[in-house]
Amino acid sequence: MSEKLLEVKNLKTSFRIKDDYYAAVDDVSLSVNKNEVLAIVGESGCGKSALAFSIMGLHNRAKIEGNIMFKNQDIANISPAKLNKLRGNNMGMIFQDPLTALNPLMEIGDQIGEALLLHNKDLSKEKRKDKVIQLLTKVGIPRPEHVYEQFPHELSGGMRQRVVIATAIANEPELLIADEPTTALDVTIQSQILDLIKELKDDMDAGIIMITHDLGVVAEMADRVAVMYAGQIVEVSDVYTLFESPLHPYTRSLFNSVPNTAEAQSKLHVIQGIVPSLQKLPREGCRFSARIPWVEESAHEEHPELHEVSPGHFVRCTCYKHFNFPDSSKEEQQHGIS
């Protein structure tokens, strides 16, 4: 087992709505090793990004409980000054939307250079510029000297995402968090960006948390996968096991919802309902039970726990043992009723 870089223990991130706190990330534990890609998968609103922001300490007004051990130091609630020494230096983050992630009034060179400046005050101006140009070259930007002086609006989405990546890796972070880095890009650019992230991972020996809802990205990138639903991790496993034998009903539903050309399906599987809003999240019992109403109540645990079904493969709740997809005619009937 390689060295543990990040270990999140019982993390609970709650937001205040009116007078109550609601947990968007509820009792999440996970770990990332060096040179490992952990993918976090789930629908929109399941708490993936909230989890990433908690690790980076980017939430403004959230209550964070539990531990976030980064290189054996708990960073869950440390002072901003200490956090700022880690952010951008030991931990970097790649954002979802490159179109808005860059300051429109700052030259590209200055934006990347800022990350260098903040963590290495001794670096001279000329050296900093050299380093930025190196970084631009590294992320595959043609004519880096020219781009150095350009503004974000002069670059395409893919180019901007490369700039965002260059900023994130400026100080060779040990942990890189990529929050849906390809969602806003078109497919050809997506694969280029993914290849780039992979290359950088091998270069820097970094641990990567890859947040995505795209199972293709998971298959391409991940070593291990954590599936999140409604703020909780419902299944964790290495990527091969998960793709071969997904267990949790939610994971299986996700896989089943992907169009498949090999099997002729008359109808694509649709997970019933939507992710409940933060305020309406079920706090007791199996959180997924409402979306698989045909599974009997008794199949679920009262307090669903993660069970280790095989080494390194964890599944929450016992309902997976009794779960089967309803046959399509029956499903149609149900849709007819609702």
Place this chain on the structure above:
Amino acid sequence: MWKFSVRRILIMIPQIILLSILIFILAKMMPGDALSGMVDPNVSPERLEELRESLGWNDPWYVQYGDWVGGVVQGDLGQSFRFKMPVSEIVGQRIINTFWLSLATLIFTYLIAIPLGITSGRYNDSLLDQAITSYTYIGFATPLFIFALVMLWVFGFMLGWFPTSGSVSPGLEPGTFEYVMSKIYHLILPAIAMALITTVNTVQYLRSEIIDTKQKDFIITARAKGASESRVYNRHILRNSLLPLAAFFGFEITGLIGGTIFVENIFGYPGMGQLFLESITLRDYSVVTAVTLLFGIAAILGALLSDIILSLVDPRIRIK
């Protein structure tokens, strides 16, 4: 950059021509003329008609307009019936006074607006923000002429800290240090009175800009780089929020023109605003048209200035 400015200046020409036509027609539409009020009532209507004919007032409007514009272009704004001297001379003295008053007001406006707006936007919904927002609402609700009167009464008459009228103490030699100081001394109270009211727009605007920018994605990027809160505010939020204020600058000038009309009258400050109101009451039309034209040009110049400032600071509209 130069190309942009030149093009922008060229656009001004038709604007100013249109403005002058509008002003001229409005002035002509006003009932009566200088002869109907100023001339001995015993002069026969036939004689008046002859005079009108000889002054060219019976010509079609475009001929009269041509004459007027021809004069304006040469710096001849006509003759004031009240002062019996060229309008350009009367305006010349006062336009400088109004310029300094407006400049001082602008400086005070931004001196008040920027710190208040930043504090209010950064710590929004705090007690301090609520206090500042309350001030802006009071400012919106208070008519300038009432507030200016109160300021004059309190600081001019009751406390006696500031002079209550004029633009300079009498008997001082222009160009001396005392003269300049006296000018500034006379400026301060009207400028502050006006700034305190007109600034509330800018405070509110800056506040909402900062609150808006605070939630932008690139601010999160800056934090993720490890930038401290103060750096995030000074380097990332402030510049992006001040930008729209530059676009607001043109409106600021227009607002000032309206403001000076009240404030100069209340503070007995011999500027364009005071001249404007006096000339209207005395039907001194040639002065009214000249002053209106100059106000209009000032507003157009203000818009030009904000466009140029904006193109200097915003790379997205900067033309290379």
